[in-house]
Amino acid sequence: MFLLIPCFIVFTYSFFERGVYGGIEYNFNLENYVRSFKWTYFKILINSATIAFLAAAISILIGFPAAYLITKFKSKYQIILLFLIMLPFWSNYLIRTYSWMVILNNQGLLNTLLLNLGIIKEPLNILYTKLSVIIGLVYNYLPFVILSIYSSISTLSKEILEASDDLGGNFKDKLIKIIIPLSLPGIVAGFIFVFVLSIGNFITPDLLGGGRFLMIGNLIYDQFLSARDWPFGSSLSLILVFIMLGLLFLQSIILARRS
Amino acid sequence: MRKLILFILPFCFFINGIVKADIVVSNWDGYSPPDIMDTFKESTGISGEMSFHATNEDIMGKVVASKGKGYDVLFVSSPFAEALHKLGLLSYIDHSKIPNIKNLDNWSMNLDYDPGNKFQIPYAWGTTGICYRSDLVSEEPTSWNDLFNPRSDMVGKVTMLSTDRWLLAAGQLLAGYSVNDTNPDHMSNVKDILRSAKGNLLAYDDTTFYSKLVSGEAVMAHAWDGWCNYAIWENPDVKYIIPEEGSDLWVDTMVILKSSENKDEAHAFINYILDENIGAWTIENILYKTPNKAAMDKTIPGLVDAFPNMGMTPQYMMSFETLKDVGDAAKLYASTVSDILAD
Numbered sequence: 001m002f003l004l005i006p007c008f009i010v011f012t013y014s015f016f017e018r019g020v021y022g023g024i025e026y027n028f029n030l031e032n033y034v035r036s037f038k039w040t041y042f043k044i045l046i047n048s049a050t051i052a053f054l055a056a057a058i059s060i061l062i063g064f065p066a067a068y069l070i071t072k073f074k075s076k077y078q079i080i081l082l083f084l085i086m087l088p089f090w091s092n093y094l095i096r097t098y099s100w101m102v103i104l105n106n107q108g109l110l111n112t113l114l115l116n117l118g119i120i121k122e123p124l125n126i127l128y129t130k131l132s133v134i135i136g137l138v139y140n141y142l143p144f145v146i147l148s149i150y151s152s153i154s155t156l157s158k159e160i161l162e163a164s165d166d167l168g169g170n171f172k173d174k175l176i177k178i179i180i181p182l183s184l185p186g187i188v189a190g191f192i193f194v195f196v197l198s199i200g201n202f203i204t205p206d207l208l209g210g211g212r213f214l215m216i217g218n219l220i221y222d223q224f225l226s227a228r229d230w231p232f233g234s235s236l237s238l239i240l241v242f243i244m245l246g247l248l249f250l251q252s253i254i255l256a257r258r259s
Numbered sequence: 260m261r262k263l264i265l266f267i268l269p270f271c272f273f274i275n276g277i278v279k280a281d282i283v284v285s286n287w288d289g290y291s292p293p294d295i296m297d298t299f300k301e302s303t304g305i306s307g308e309m310s311f312h313a314t315n316e317d318i319m320g321k322v323v324a325s326k327g328k329g330y331d332v333l334f335v336s337s338p339f340a341e342a343l344h345k346l347g348l349l350s351y352i353d354h355s356k357i358p359n360i361k362n363l364d365n366w367s368m369n370l371d372y373d374p375g376n377k378f379q380i381p382y383a384w385g386t387t388g389i390c391y392r393s394d395l396v397s398e399e400p401t402s403w404n405d406l407f408n409p410r411s412d413m414v415g416k417v418t419m420l421s422t423d424r425w426l427l428a429a430g431q432l433l434a435g436y437s438v439n440d441t442n443p444d445h446m447s448n449v450k451d452i453l454r455s456a457k458g459n460l461l462a463y464d465d466t467t468f469y470s471k472l473v474s475g476e477a478v479m480a481h482a483w484d485g486w487c488n489y490a491i492w493e494n495p496d497v498k499y500i501i502p503e504e505g506s507d508l509w510v511d512t513m514v515i516l517k518s519s520e521n522k523d524e525a526h527a528f529i530n531y532i533l534d535e536n537i538g539a540w541t542i543e544n545i546l547y548k549t550p551n552k553a554a555m556d557k558t559i560p561g562l563v564d565a566f567p568n569m570g571m572t573p574q575y576m577m578s579f580e581t582l583k584d585v586g587d588a589a590k591l592y593a594s595t596v597s598d599i600l601a602d
Contacts, residue, residue: 021345021346022346040598044601047601106476107476210461210462211421211600212463213600214597214602222593222597225319227423227589228319
């Protein structure tokens with residue numbers, strides 16, 4: 001009940017209308033859903049999905065090798081490394097995002113470093129672009145990906161890998177035929193996790209994107225607060241919930257097929 | 260048993276004292292003296308609790324959801340006060356319970372969204388214009404168009420406000436429309452102006468633009484005059500102008516909720532805020548103009564050299580239109596902003 005009641009309220013609101021001065025007008029209709037598929041809003045949805053997909057894919061590309069390398073250490077060091085990966089989580093999300101603004105801005109750490117090393121002549125405009133939003137998302141969610149893939153790889157039995165060595169398999173074979181397939185649950189879970197959290201995120205696009213484009217999370221946030229159009233905000237969030245449910249369903253299919 | 264009761268009783272009072280203040284006020288953080296509730300209690304014996312909201316939208320959401328329960332006095336900008344009033348959530352203000360209302364400038368008793376200050380009392384006011392680094396711009400801005408289409412060396416070094424009403428107001432002013440215009444064709448022109456301006460921006464920024472000006476990351480910012488003063492404070496090369504097409508007059512107000520159970524105490528709080536000395540603190544510390552004439556007369560001579568915009572007269576400010584609640588056109592406003600910001 002605790003979890004379902006708020007969802008139910010959102011569900012009912014989505015079929016009503018905004019009152020002239022905000023608030024809810026209890027006339028049943030589907031106008032909010034029709035409005036959600038206007039091109040502007042649909043474009044925002046596609047944009048958000050693209051950014052979330054890229055953030056998730058990059059997180060896996062960085063997270064998989066990182067997790068694999070960690071499992072190569074002695075278990076004593078593994079704990080220390082995992083601890084270091086979790087460490088940033090103890091600081092506030094906003095503070096971590098603001099630090100990226102300090103790193104990425106025109107006169108920031110990154111640009112100063114690259115300019116002084118003579119690698120670039122003009123400062124790079126990274127902050128307030130989609131790229132900086134993706135960097136922010138990857139940074140914030142990467143530790144989850146590493147942990148989830150790590151837990152998959154670390155349960156692989158040594159015997160299987162040794163068997164592969166004995167049969168003359170090289171590293172590439174071992175990676176493609178054994179490690180990746182067997183750690184797939186961790187990879188898929190990590191991917192979906194980053195995707196779902198990224199697509200609804202509104203703080204990172206607001207700060208690192210400089211508010212120059214909207215993600216679906218910002219749009220919903222604006223409907224609830226600036227526009228005071230709760231019914232429309234509710235229908236947008238329900239559409240997002242359905243997309244996420246679809247993804248979780250896909251995940252369960254992928255995992256079921258394997259076993 | 261009696262001993263036990265005697266032992267527990269003081270704690271009950273103690274706990275009661277903590278949880279139940281006479282009035283609960285919500286304001287922006289840093290917008291009134293930090294010890295205001297302590298000095299208010301010393302002077303009137305009324306206990307109050309101050310809570311903070313980050314934005315108008317923030318407190319509006321809370322109050323509308325709870326039908327006003329939980330708060331007595333709110334600080335909100337004028338269109339929000341108007342919307343709360345039209346939603347029937349505000350109490351009328353009883354001027355006889357606020358003797359300090361005599362400190363208010365006459366001009367501020369005649370704001371067009373609430374002539375006679377019936378449901379709100381103005382707290383601070385000002386204009387919206389361009390805040391810029393006079394040492395870094397290649398040409399001083401004079402028009403909204405200088406912000407939207409800056410010279411090529413300033414492209415990418417300009418910020419604009421992202422709150423929908425002010426974002427749209429800049430475009431409406433350039434196009435010569437009212438800042439409360441609800442004509443869809445006009446809105447579509449405003450959208451085109453602002454969409455093309457977007458390509459020249461560094462970012463939309465409501466809260467940190469002045470630090471971007473100070474660092475030189477931005478050279479021009481669409482800004483409220485009070486906030487521009489924070490940049491001027493740190494760098495005297497920063498200047499503020501009102502573009503030739505004009506500005507809006509924004510007013511931050513104090514309102515009393517209809518649901519308040521301690522309306523007399525709520526009135527007493529507003530009376531206390533309108534005190535000459537409290538008003539003077541506000542002006543000197545937050546560097547906003549206020550309609551508190553008594554406090555302005557006291558402080559402005561000392562501030563106007565460093566912060567020229569503090570010298571603007573109420574008469575001049577009143578020549579600009581205030582933002583009003585646009586009712587059902589709010590949907591048009593919101594969808595226009597989404598269209599501008601979408602990608």
